[in-house]
Amino acid sequence: MAKLDASPVIVALGEPLIEFNQTQTRDPHAYVQGFGGDTSNMAIAAARLGARVGYVTRLGDDAFGRLFRELWDTEGVDASGVATDPDAPTGVYFVTHGAHGHEFSYLRAGSAASRMRPATLPLELIANARLLHVSGISQAISASACDTVFAAMDAATTAGAVVTYDPNLRLKLWPLPRARATIIATMARCSWCVPSLDDARVLFDSADPATALAACHRAGAKGVVLKLGAEGCVVSDGKRQQHVPAHRVTPVDATGAGDCFDGAFAVRLLAGDDPFTAAAYANVAAALATTGFGAVAPLPRDADVRALLRKTAV
Ligand code: KDG
16 A cells, blocks of 8 residues: 555554653652653654654543643654543653662553554554554553554554564563563564563563574564663574664663664664664664653654764774
């Protein structure tokens, strides 16, 4: 099917969450309001990096839902696929920072996004895109949201689009046996699976990147990018594997860095980069995303990423 000119080339589907991020000042009760939700972060990252992006979800008919609409408007993310649910709220999460890094606490059960269902999917928006991005969080929030993810993947695949999938394992949202079964089944249906090594370690009971990569391919993923945090990533297109080193920065808050990677990788793949070059760019974008607080505020622009790539080029 021919893709329409003005429609988004990248569409992400999932749950946006209002973020309250604990400030690291002396007052442990002070929180800064921001925005999160892995797939919304990915969509905004991709938009900031220059792609035409659309988002699919449901919001509550509340102040937080309206804040998201304003945010996507400001960021140039097409929200024509976003529905308003009169009977359920927009989800919220808190980030607290402790000795073991950041921790999420959710207020999202029964949220508007968890009431997504296949019958209300904006199929045309998805079919007109060149890439669909979904995640394990999009699947974990409810059975109907999980069905919606599968229906969206089917629509994108039928239309010939690339499907990227970040398992984003959140054991606060679903038990490991169900998460593992669903995530492994979903790997078989995506073009690129982009898990973190932390998630792969739990899913496949191994801390070894080579084992995790092989397990993703065995599950049916055609391409795999295993995100190693400060160590960069390992990329496999099914024929060739390569470690792509990270860009070193002084991190402040890693929230959303993986989502930024996903957005940057998607943008560069669609721009025609090979996956190894796309991952090198995405590493730099993700590193920049850790240099500020919150999931969205520090997401970089293409010029920021290119400036750093130039600086580090030998
Ligand atoms: O990757 C960052 C996300 O985890 C954060 O924005 C919140 O999407 C989120 C979630 O559901 O945990």
